Amino acid sequence: MGTFSPLCDMIMEADKSNYTAKRTNKIYKQTPHHTAGVLTAAQIARIFQNPSRNASCNYGIGNDGKIVGIVPEESRAWTSSSPSNDHQAITYEVANDQNGGEWHVSDRAINRLIDLMVDVQKRNPNTTHYVYDGTSKGTITRHDMFANTTCPGPYLASKLAWITEQVNARIASGTEPTPAPAPSPIAGGRHVGDVVTITGIFVSSTSTNRLTPSRTSGTITRIIEGAKNPYLLDNGNLGWTNDGCIVDSSQPAPNPTPSTTGTTYTVKAGDCLSVIGEKFGVNWKDIASLNEIHSPYTIFKGQVLQIPSQYKPTLKSDEEICAEVWAGKWGTGADRIYKLTQAGYNASHIQNLVNQGVGKSGSSSTNSNSSKSALDIAKEIWYNGKYGTGNERKKKVESMGYNYSEVQNYVNQLASGKIK
Ligand SMILES: [Zn+2]
Numbered sequence: 001m002g003t004f005s006p007l008c009d010m011i012m013e014a015d016k017s018n019y020t021a022k023r024t025n026k027i028y029k030q031t032p033h034h035t036a037g038v039l040t041a042a043q044i045a046r047i048f049q050n051p052s053r054n055a056s057c058n059y060g061i062g063n064d065g066k067i068v069g070i071v072p073e074e075s076r077a078w079t080s081s082s083p084s085n086d087h088q089a090i091t092y093e094v095a096n097d098q099n100g101g102e103w104h105v106s107d108r109a110i111n112r113l114i115d116l117m118v119d120v121q122k123r124n125p126n127t128t129h130y131v132y133d134g135t136s137k138g139t140i141t142r143h144d145m146f147a148n149t150t151c152p153g154p155y156l157a158s159k160l161a162w163i164t165e166q167v168n169a170r171i172a173s174g175t176e177p178t179p180a181p182a183p184s185p186i187a188g189g190r191h192v193g194d195v196v197t198i199t200g201i202f203v204s205s206t207s208t209n210r211l212t213p214s215r216t217s218g219t220i221t222r223i224i225e226g227a228k229n230p231y232l233l234d235n236g237n238l239g240w241t242n243d244g245c246i247v248d249s250s251q252p253a254p255n256p257t258p259s260t261t262g263t264t265y266t267v268k269a270g271d272c273l274s275v276i277g278e279k280f281g282v283n284w285k286d287i288a289s290l291n292e293i294h295s296p297y298t299i300f301k302g303q304v305l306q307i308p309s310q311y312k313p314t315l316k317s318d319e320e321i322c323a324e325v326w327a328g329k330w331g332t333g334a335d336r337i338y339k340l341t342q343a344g345y346n347a348s349h350i351q352n353l354v355n356q357g358v359g360k361s362g363s364s365s366t367n368s369n370s371s372k373s374a375l376d377i378a379k380e381i382w383y384n385g386k387y388g389t390g391n392e393r394k395k396k397v398e399s400m401g402y403n404y405s406e407v408q409n410y411v412n413q414l415a416s417g418k419i420k
């Protein structure tokens with residue numbers, strides 16, 4: 001294993017096809033990115049374990065405040081769309097604590113980032129004072145200096161000058177980075193990003209009308225301190241809840257055994273059945289029934305679960321999935337990649353199709369025509385009088401995704417009898 005910071009809470013290396021084994025420069029720079037999604041450290045790392053991802057980062061910092069080592073420091077991660085930057089830089093993917101908007105990042109994640117940046121400098125003291133001047137010549141750089149991207153998002157971008165100051169001050173004073181924090185308690189002390197199991201849900205933070213939730217687990221995406229129902233789950237897709245409706249898994253199993261690969265899994269703090277199901281690509285209800293767990297589906301840290309092995313997910317067609325992506329069902333950015341990958345799809349393949357407009361609503365005519373060649377279209381024009389003439393024809397043909405001059409060339413050849 002290569003070099004990783006001692007501040008890491010875990011190491012989950014990227015697939016080797018997603019980075020360059022040896023960097024060609026010393027480490028002079030640091031480049032913080034955002035994940036464009038509310039992700040834990042482990043979720044960030046799993047994205048880059050997909051061999052078709054063609055991207056990576058040296059470190060991930062989750063919304064759970066954890067640091068994960070992903071690409072060793074002697075290797076060049078593929079993060080910033082700039083080989084020359086990334087050969088000189090340690091790169092970070094920092095999770096958001098809010099989807100969309102200004103792509104907010106929690107203070108907790110930013111503080112871990114600063115700790116890690118100081119530690120990287122301490123072990124690679126090639127730069128003694130970082131410069132963030134808003135250009136790629138600086139030693140603190142941004143992804144959007146090299147590519148047409150919104151990364152690192154408005155919020156993290158607005159904090160970079162301050163982060164640079166903090167890092168420089170810590171280097172100058174020789175302050176040791178703070179060690180990794182103790183795991184947060186399971187009961188109470190909830191954070192944005194925590195996955196919780198619930199028995200009740202409310203339509204607002206102030207409602208007293210407790211409803212049966214449509215799903216029994218969700219992620220806290222917002223907290224209003226002191227509210228009657230302080231926790232917003234899944235950005236409102238699930239609703240609001242409170243401590244009384246959250247099932248805490250605080251009772252340890254009497255005899256925890258380590259998990260083995262494939263067939264069993266040891267429950268960790270904050271786990272719930274649906275998350276474990278996602279991990280294994282298994283319906284969580286199948287795990288529940290195999291382990292005789294009944295509503296409200298309480299599981300305990302340290303509990304060893306049998307995982308059904310014969311389950312094979314039924315995958316939808318590329319077109320169906322693309323349509324769902326356009327409909328917003330699969331989120332955006334790293335979140336989308338993670339969800340697609342977890343569901344068993346090739347995320348970069350789907351993204352390519354989406355970029356080509358596959359599945360976009362209102363483009364059904366495009367899709368039904370996509371199997372036709374330019375010659376087919378020319379024949380429809382010549383023999384059937386379709387698509388009008390002149391500019392109107394040009395517009396229609398181009399809106400269907402064809403090269404107008406190629407089509408028109410065929411029409412001319414049909415007209416002259418050169419082809420039939
Ligand atoms: Zn980026």
